[in-house]
Amino acid sequence: MNAGIQSAALRGRRILVTGAAGFICFHVARRLLDTGVQVLGIDNLNDYYDVSLKQARLDRLARSGFAFARLDIADSAGLMREMAAFKPDAVIHLAAQAGVRYSLTNPQAYASANLTGFLNVLEACREHPVEHLIYASSSSVYGANTKLPFSEADKADHPVSLYGATKRANELMAHAYSHLFAIPATGLRFFTVYGPWGRPDMAYFSFTRKIAAGEPIDVFNEGRMERDFTYVDDVVDAIVALVGRPPQPARDAPGTTPAPHHVYNIGNHTPVPLERFIAVIENAVGRRAIKRMLPMQPGDVHATYADVDDLAAAVGFAPRTSIENGINAFVDWYMDYYQLQHA
Template sequence: MTVLVTGTAGFIGFHVARRLLAEGYEVVGFDNVTDYYDTSLKRARLELLAAHKDFRFIEANLADADAVRSAFACKPEFVVHLAAQAGVRYSLENPQAYVDANVTGFLNILENCRATAPTHLLYASSSSVYGGNKKQPYSPRDSVDHPVSLYAATKKANELMAHTYSHLFGVPATGLRFFTVYGPWGRPDMAYYKFTKAIFAGEAIDIYNNGDMYRDFTYVDDIVEGIVRLLGRPPVADPNYDVAAGGASGSWAPHRVVNIGNRRKEHLMEMVRVLERATGREAVKRFLPLQPGDVLSTWADVSDLEALIGELPHTPIEDGLLRFVDWYGRYHKVQ
């Protein structure tokens, strides 16, 4: 079977494509290899994927309707849409990039799912949609009406758009609210990556809100396991669904939203301590105020997801960051 995976030059998309290829799927990758961060890392990911005979790659922009249409010419059985303009802070600087990729680009994905009728569309949302919510752990049954960044707003827009296409055109779709994904081949704009780079270089790391922040750090292999298990479990319309009780976790349309997280939150300074142990060096710390668009804490309730596909692995941060630092040292040739 053929799976169309967008964002294959990106962190999660690369790992998903590699796992699907290992399991015998044909994968059509789609990415515009934007320079939001180091393109050489993206090219290195693509080089690994290209070594597989069942991988084909299309380099194009999601906002290009003709290019997206050509990608769907393979008539994919499944679509895993992970391409997006990522990053909370960058959305303060370049908001148009988020509308182009995350809204216009997603519309093109939905229109082609409407036309080609894949068995299941899985698309990336984000824990950022929880915004100003105070109740934790976060649940897809909770309201998400108070985003605190444009990035978060575009991800909520994706969920609303997908539900509309599920309702009007029967597109079976699952939104994936990712929680602070990390691991080998990760994104250089993420804190754990930037901290590791600075620690090895003997440079100061910027710690916002004086370190008083919590994140549900989720190892990338655990994310991939959840996605692969969900592929063959498209949502089914439930005409008796109670929206007031279940929120976005289901619908009278074939649509659902799930959290994928490690189901625990870690203090930011614990991440720093783990990195110090993994690198064998003490970090030079520079404490700064909270940045616009940041939230103080994230924590995933994954009970709805695990009721669907069984209990997922939940890699401890100590193990996951050790694997990341090992990869970082080899990739960047540092000791």
């Protein structure tokens, strides 16, 4: 994947990004700005987690070429106004209500952001056509699947969380709009993305915070889980490479109609046992974890493992960040951001 060539091809383009104050989108927007792209960021700055962290990300994006609109994507009229005024060449839609466990207690947030909000994005791209819509899906769509690694060719019709169900619904909605209105759309099934400026609700963030503070960490399923942890820079490489490669009309899978729509896994292709993951954080922080072993939680799965051959064939995707290097980078950022010292 030749990042330099891909970046040069985007210079001067106009790209609207949703979820601009969020973890992944912040990194995507920063990369786009570095390549000379005009970026309009949209975010509602909700309080699902620390708003000051979201604002700090936006502060880092405040420079020439970046504009920001505080807007909820569930606001159809507001989104239409921004699309009409900005006239983007492409849309990277990463805004969503994230989190598996939170969907058990606040399902309405997922209906609003992930279903109504996504419908509004599709309608905006229908009313104001773009060259490419890239949107966030999730490895959670694989739900109860047990065949590993997860492949895009596998069925994804047994979600085990409302979050996963909404993400699978997004894929089906996008395919329908691509078929009906020729909207070139690419869905990305993210696999446990981590890195600096990450989300406080993610395990690696809370593990780091609690280990550094000498507090116990909750280890679910007594540590017998594996995750395909994917470093954020590798994810950004893939997204930037895909922007200028909208899918062509084709059959996604048996039984579908021709549509300019494609879905890719985007993972590290190297699942890591949870116990090893915790050990890497311990080494980076310089302190042993106090572990509180707990049973499996509703909505969780035992393992995630991405088959990334399709993405590799499309844009040369090849994750290059080891779990040790990635966690060290995150912990260094964490200690600096919260003004802490390594143990």
